[in-house]
Amino acid sequence: MSSNKEEQELYLYDPSLLLKLDFYRSPAKFNPPITCVAPGEPWLKVRPLKSGDYRRGFLQILSQLTSIGEISEVQFLNRFAEMRAKGDYYVTVIEDLRKNKIIGSATLVIERKFIHSCGNRAHLEDVVVDDTYRGKQLGKLIVVTVTCLAEYLGCYKMSLECKDKLIAFYRSIGYVDEPGNSNSMTLRYDKQANL
Numbered sequence: 523m524s525s526n527k528e529e530q531e532l533y534l535y536d537p538s539l540l541l542k543l544d545f546y547r548s549p550a551k552f553n554p555p556i557t558c559v560a561p562g563e564p565w566l567k568v569r570p571l572k573s574g575d576y577r578r579g580f581l582q583i584l585s586q587l588t589s590i591g592e593i594s595e596v597q598f599l600n601r602f603a604e605m606r607a608k609g610d611y612y613v614t615v616i617e618d619l620r621k622n623k624i625i626g627s628a629t630l631v632i633e634r635k636f637i638h639s640c641g642n643r644a645h646l647e648d649v650v651v652d653d654t655y656r657g658k659q660l661g662k663l664i665v666v667t668v669t670c671l672a673e674y675l676g677c678y679k680m681s682l683e684c685k686d687k688l689i690a691f692y693r694s695i696g697y698v699d700e701p702g703n704s705n706s707m708t709l710r711y712d713k714q715a716n717l
C-alpha cells in the first residue's frame with residue numbers, strides 16, 4: 523500500500539500518456555518483447571519523474587552520465603516545478619519498485635518553432651541506466667519510450683548528440699546520421715565543467 527506522502531507526490535507530466543504509445547512503430551527489436559507498460563518484470567516501472575524522486579536516487583543516476591554538482595532537495599523541487607509549469611519537459615524514469623530506487627532515465631525536451639507551420643521539434647537528452655542494470659534492454663526501453671512519446675505529441679523530428687561509441691546503439695533504435703547534416707558544434711560557457 524502506498525503512503526500518504528507518496529500519494530501527494532506530483533508527476534512531471536501526465537502518466538496516462540505512456541499508456542497510449544505504440545511501441546510497434548519503433549524499428550527497435552526487443553528480445554524478449556517488452557514495452558513501457560509491460561517492462562518484463564513486475565518490479566520494474568516506467569513512469570514520469572515524480573517530485574519525490576530526489577529521495578529515490580534520481581540525481582545519483584544522473585551522476586553516472588556527467589557531473590551534477592551539489593544539489594539540495596529544495597533546488598531539485600524548484601527545478602521540478604519550473605519544468606512542470608513549462609510543460610515541455612518529459613523526464614521519464616525506470617524505477618526498481620523492490621528497492622524504491624530510480625535505475626534509469628531519459629529526457630524528451632520539446633522545442634517550439636515557427637518553422638514547419640509552427641511545428642515542435644524534439645530533443646533526446648540525458649539518457650542513462652544504472653551500471654548494475656545495463657545490458658538488459660533497459661536503455662533501449664527508456665529511449666524508445668520517449669521517442670514514441672515525441673511522435674505521439676506531434677513532433678516532426680527528434681534529434682540527439684552522443685559519443686561515437688553509442689552511434690550503433692541509437693541506430694538500432696531508428697536514429698540515422700543525415701548525410702551532410704549531422705554535425706554537432708558547441709560553444710562552452712562553463713569552461714570549468716568537466717565534460
Ligand SMILES: CC(=O)SCCNC(=O)CCNC(=O)[C@H](O)C(C)(C)COP(=O)(O)OP(=O)(O)OC[C@H]1O[C@@H](n2cnc3c(N)ncnc32)[C@H](O)[C@@H]1OP(=O)(O)O
Pocket residue numbers: 586587646647648649650651652655656657658659660661662663682683684685687688690691694
Ligand atoms: C542522448 C544522450 O543522452 S547520449 C548519453 C548516453 N548515456 C551514457 O553514455 C551514460 C552511460 N551509459 C549508459 O547509461 C548505458 O550504457 C546506455 C543507456 C547507453 C545503454 O543502456 P543499456 O541498458 O546497457 O542498453 P541496452 O541493454 O538496452 O542495449 C541495447 C543495445 O545497445 C547496445 N549497447 C548498449 N550500450 C552500448 C555501448 N556503450 N556501446 C555500444 N553498444 C551499446 C547493446 O549491446 C544492445 O545491443 P543489442 O540490442 O544488439 O543486444
